[in-house]
Amino acid sequence: MNSRVNRRALLTAAPAAAVPIALATPAIAQANPEIRWRLTSSFPRNTDILWGTAEAVTRRVGELTDGKFRIQAFPGGEIAPALSALDAVQSGSVECAHTASYYYIGKDPTLAFFTAVPFGLNARQNTAWLRFGGGQELMNEMMREYNIIAFPCGDTGAQMGGWFRREIRTVDDVKGLKFRITGLAGQVFAKMGATPSVTPAADIYSSLERGTIDAAEFVGPHDDEKLGFARVAPNYYAPGFWEPGARLHFMANQRAYDALPAQYKAAIQVAAAEADAEMLAKYDIANPQALRRLVAAGAQLRFWSRPILEAAWRATNEVMDELASKNPQFKKVMESQRKYRDEVYTWHRVSENSFDNFAFTASQTVR
Numbered sequence: 001m002n003s004r005v006n007r008r009a010l011l012t013a014a015p016a017a018a019v020p021i022a023l024a025t026p027a028i029a030q031a032n033p034e035i036r037w038r039l040t041s042s043f044p045r046n047t048d049i050l051w052g053t054a055e056a057v058t059r060r061v062g063e064l065t066d067g068k069f070r071i072q073a074f075p076g077g078e079i080a081p082a083l084s085a086l087d088a089v090q091s092g093s094v095e096c097a098h099t100a101s102y103y104y105i106g107k108d109p110t111l112a113f114f115t116a117v118p119f120g121l122n123a124r125q126n127t128a129w130l131r132f133g134g135g136q137e138l139m140n141e142m143m144r145e146y147n148i149i150a151f152p153c154g155d156t157g158a159q160m161g162g163w164f165r166r167e168i169r170t171v172d173d174v175k176g177l178k179f180r181i182t183g184l185a186g187q188v189f190a191k192m193g194a195t196p197s198v199t200p201a202a203d204i205y206s207s208l209e210r211g212t213i214d215a216a217e218f219v220g221p222h223d224d225e226k227l228g229f230a231r232v233a234p235n236y237y238a239p240g241f242w243e244p245g246a247r248l249h250f251m252a253n254q255r256a257y258d259a260l261p262a263q264y265k266a267a268i269q270v271a272a273a274e275a276d277a278e279m280l281a282k283y284d285i286a287n288p289q290a291l292r293r294l295v296a297a298g299a300q301l302r303f304w305s306r307p308i309l310e311a312a313w314r315a316t317n318e319v320m321d322e323l324a325s326k327n328p329q330f331k332k333v334m335e336s337q338r339k340y341r342d343e344v345y346t347w348h349r350v351s352e353n354s355f356d357n358f359a360f361t362a363s364q365t366v367r
Helices: 002-031 048-064 082-091 109-114 123-132 135-146 185-191 201-210 221-227 254-258 262-296 306-326 328-365
Strands: 035-041 069-074 096-099 148-155 162-164 178-180 195-197 235-238 247-253 300-303
Touching: 035 048, 035 082, 048 069, 048 096, 048 148, 048 221, 048 247, 048 262, 082 096, 082 135, 082 148, 082 247, 109 135, 109 328, 123 135, 123 148, 123 247, 123 328, 135 148, 135 328, 148 254, 148 262, 178 201, 185 195, 185 306, 201 221, 221 262, 247 254, 247 262, 306 328
Parallel strands: 035 069, 035 096, 178 195, 235 300
Antiparallel strands: 096 247, 148 247, 162 235
16 A cells, blocks of 8 residues: 555656756756847958958857857958957957957057067967966956956968068168068067058058058968959068967957856857867968969069078067066066077977978978
8 A cells, every 4th residue: 555655656746846857947048148249350351261260259159159149240440440459349349359469569569479479489389388388377467457358269370471562682671661560570670670560451452552561461371362462562571480370369358258157258268269279270271272373373482581580580689678678567478488489499499390391301302
């Protein structure tokens, strides 16, 4: 009798026990609100890898949050000037941006380190310094002054040295050159006698065509081909020693980010990390093909002379030391990056460089 009662009690209780489970699922789903953000990029739509990274991040955030957290991306100039993306995020006129910190060295030259500095770190080395060498912590400490939190979000790899209307054979040829260039490299070229300027990507071609500038650097073959620079400045120089790797960041307004549910914060971090890894891989597929097409179409591939590189090295050290003597924050970040750079250069000379020196030549000469 007792066993029958117990069985009936269990059978009767089973549906009731299921009720809290059925109610819990929609309750969890309702816990995360629908949120809409806007992102301003520093890049035009026709730079499909740069602009495409912003699109990839916003799409991935939506996927990771079941469409409840949506970020709409806008190319540079649509809702904020291309080179004022940080300002827009700082003020809260937009919630986030995809941009390069070295565009804002007018605020503080220290910001250059988190994208690229002349003769600094390549993409792989920069990743290590940011993630495990204290670089990202230094950046976050600094970005708090601007009410911003930043996440690494793509690297172009080593860039090209730019497009020039005439050949640059000697250090004297640099003097008086009107050169579109970003970051601390502008100050380096100024010390070498050039006149640097910062021009948004969308305006570079017209500036070259009109003769407002004599030369321009942007990224590398894939983007440069799309922007048509070879038609107005056929001399294509390598390497872009001022950008051995150029790291971009997803920047979010700190107050807006702090107000997000934990799941949405994690979605941003995951999406940015995925994009951070994918950008360089995309460029390493696209750039070799684009370079072949550019040369076949008449671009003159040229390399900086050793005297020019040596002059640039000396000018770089002068610029960096001058800035460090006046800016304690610059000195702090410079010392962190230089310490890591010297260590990793020693290691890569043993491993990476010794392999590259043989294999790159052997692929063309050894049969």
